[in-house]
Amino acid sequence: MTSTLKVLVNGAEKSxxxxxxxxxxxxxxxxxxxxxxxxxxxxxxxxxxxLQLGCEKLKIPFNNWNGxxxxxxxxxxxATLSKRAVIKVMITRGSGGRGYQxxxxxxxxxxxxxxxxxxxxxxxxxxxxxxxxxxxxxxLAGIKHLNRLEQVxxxxxxxxxxxxGLMSNISGDIIEGTxxxxxxxxxxxxITADLSQCGVAGIMRQHVxxxxxxxxxxxxxxxxxxxxxxEADELFISNSLMGVRPVVALESKAFxxxxxxxxxxxxxxxxxx
Amino acid sequence: MTSTLKVLVNGAEKSxxxxxxxxxxxxxxxxxxxxxxxxxxxxxxxxxxxLQLGCEKLKIPFNNWNGxxxxxxxxxxxATLSKRAVIKVMITRGSGGRGYQxxxxxxxxxxxxxxxxxxxxxxxxxxxxxxxxxxxxxxLAGIKHLNRLEQVxxxxxxxxxxxxGLMSNISGDIIEGTxxxxxxxxxxxxITADLSQCGVAGIMRQHVxxxxxxxxxxxxxxxxxxxxxxEADELFISNSLMGVRPVVALESKAFxxxxxxxxxxxxxxxxxx
Numbered sequence: 058m059t060s061t062l063k064v065l066v067n068g069a070e071k072s073x074x075x076x077x078x079x080x081x082x083x084x085x086x087x088x089x090x091x092x093x094x095x096x097x098x099x100x101x102x103x104x105x106x107x108l109q110l111g112c113e114k115l116k117i118p119f120n121n122w123n124g125x126x127x128x129x130x131x132x133x134x135x136a137t138l139s140k141r142a143v144i145k146v147m148i149t150r151g152s153g154g155r156g157y158q159x160x161x162x163x164x165x166x167x168x169x170x171x172x173x174x175x176x177x178x179x180x181x182x183x184x185x186x187x188x189x190x191x192x193x194x195x196x197l198a199g200i201k202h203l204n205r206l207e208q209v210x211x212x213x214x215x216x217x218x219x220x221x222g223l224m225s226n227i228s229g230d231i232i233e234g235t236x237x238x239x240x241x242x243x244x245x246x247x248i249t250a251d252l253s254q255c256g257v258a259g260i261m262r263q264h265v266x267x268x269x270x271x272x273x274x275x276x277x278x279x280x281x282x283x284x285x286x287x288e289a290d291e292l293f294i295s296n297s298l299m300g301v302r303p304v305v306a307l308e309s310k311a312f313x314x315x316x317x318x319x320x321x322x323x324x325x326x327x328x329x330x
Numbered sequence: 331m332t333s334t335l336k337v338l339v340n341g342a343e344k345s346x347x348x349x350x351x352x353x354x355x356x357x358x359x360x361x362x363x364x365x366x367x368x369x370x371x372x373x374x375x376x377x378x379x380x381l382q383l384g385c386e387k388l389k390i391p392f393n394n395w396n397g398x399x400x401x402x403x404x405x406x407x408x409a410t411l412s413k414r415a416v417i418k419v420m421i422t423r424g425s426g427g428r429g430y431q432x433x434x435x436x437x438x439x440x441x442x443x444x445x446x447x448x449x450x451x452x453x454x455x456x457x458x459x460x461x462x463x464x465x466x467x468x469x470l471a472g473i474k475h476l477n478r479l480e481q482v483x484x485x486x487x488x489x490x491x492x493x494x495g496l497m498s499n500i501s502g503d504i505i506e507g508t509x510x511x512x513x514x515x516x517x518x519x520x521i522t523a524d525l526s527q528c529g530v531a532g533i534m535r536q537h538v539x540x541x542x543x544x545x546x547x548x549x550x551x552x553x554x555x556x557x558x559x560x561e562a563d564e565l566f567i568s569n570s571l572m573g574v575r576p577v578v579a580l581e582s583k584a585f586x587x588x589x590x591x592x593x594x595x596x597x598x599x600x601x602x603x
Contacts, residue, residue, distance in 0.1 A: 064349055073346035074354060076337050076441050081347060081420070083478035084357030115479070116486055147354070155448060156509055157478065157485035168349050175428060192465020192528070193500050196483050204477035205356035205430065206388070210469050212430035213389055227466050236429050255465070 080149025096137030111200035242291035291315030353422025357476035369410030384473035511535035515564035564588030
């Protein structure tokens with residue numbers, strides 16, 4: 058990708074990985090996308106904590122957390138000349154094992170990539186519903202693993218006429234966007250989807266929930282039906298790069314940007330300047 | 331992996347791939363595992379047809395089928411000195427696109443790896459039931475894509491005390507093994523699981539169904555409950571490497587190797603000698 062500025066594989070400047078790596082063969086690994094402002098990686102400890110949880114769930118015995126953190130900080134510092142940049146971190150189980158079986162000998166790979174901030178519109182978002190469902194698997198729910206074909210297929214359902222698509226589980230409950238989490242405001246309450254069965258527990262989602270708590274906003278984590286989302290007083294999406302992004306349309310329904318969305322958006326923006 | 335003999339990436343001898351490849355980042359690609367006997371890839375056209383179906387489902391516009399086939403045959407020929415070998419083929423969407431969005435500019439990667447035949451026991455198999463469920467997604471069902479974390483987690487549930495584990499969908503229906511398809515024989519009928527919602531439609535599974543038809547054996551594709559599997563008269567598993575492998579135990583239940591299993595096993599073995 059042309060926006061890539063620098064890549065470290067296990068700490069060395071390099072941009073390739075073995076064809077036998079289980080990250081490629083099975084998606085056997087994890088990733089994080091970290092926003093960098095003025096050379097500082099945002100919410101880095103939270104990203105590293107989610108990676109650690111992912112490693113536990115996938116039984117990847119990675120332990121070089123200090124090395125990884127210093128590589129991230131090293132690349133982030135080299136990005137201070139631009140106001141914003143992106144760091145993507147990948148951990149894979151490496152090569153080895155017979156078929157799907159895990160081998161204790163496989164050398165875990167850590168990949169840190171510094172890229173330019175993506176040129177995406179930052180206007181309020183127009184959303185659609187996606188047809189591609191999210192499969193349910195509690196063992197994989199919440200973590201940001203490398204099995205992302207459902208998101209790739211969902212994102213291929215439209216071109217650029219929408220900013221994001223909402224994905225449902227096979228029961229029809231709304232879980233998340235292809236690359237964001239979804240928040241509904243109804244009667245002063247902030248609601249976001251329960252992610253215990255599927256979906257990615259976004260770092261910015263948790264941060265928004267923390268900020269809402271500080272602001273004294275009532276929070277609810279629950280299943281979300283299409284109707285609940287369509288009948289929201291306010292809607293917004295979040296991820297580590299966009300922070301909080303208000304939604305002004307979902308399919309043919311228009312939404313206005315309400316006061317709770319604005320309060321949370323301003324909190325996130327204030328932290329970034 | 332130490333058993334790798336030769337790797338071709340886009341036709342050139344090479345064993346690495348770009349860190350930005352979507353195959354690594356999202357599991358955005360497909361694979362095939364082809365058995366090679368005396369330098370001849372077994373059921374090659376069937377493998378290529380499933381790859382083609384996979385490319386259509388994932389919207390990967392790969393079209394160099396002749397190039398790929400000749401690379402496979404080239405590596406297979408170099409394996410004639412050993413009676414058996416394995417060729418793994420991977421196709422990935424390559425690098426490019428913003429996030430999950432597909433770009434028409436990405437250069438599809440084709441990877442062909444020749445390896446030694448795996449040293450696995452070839453005795454009748456002992457099976458268990460796995461706890462890790464298979465997520466349902468009709469858009470991904472049947473094809474052999476690179477999102478295989480469910481299989482990795484299922485395989486990590488045991489060491490070597492079993493030969494294979496059976497995986498269920500979240501409703502509890504038995505779908506397949508981690509690396510095999512499952513066949514039940516009951517009252518002279520050959521039954522295998524319906525794979526329209528999840529699972530991999532094995533090349534050897536289809537071949538076994540074709541052979542059974544030739545043998546005049548009644549065939550049924552349907553949902554399979556745990557009870558149905560446990561109450562089978564005969565049980566066997568199949569994949570492209572093992573061919574047909576009789577099952578002699580599932581959890582604490584013993585099975586004897588019956589006449590239908592034996593007939594099909596002999597047909598597959600005869601083709602391989």
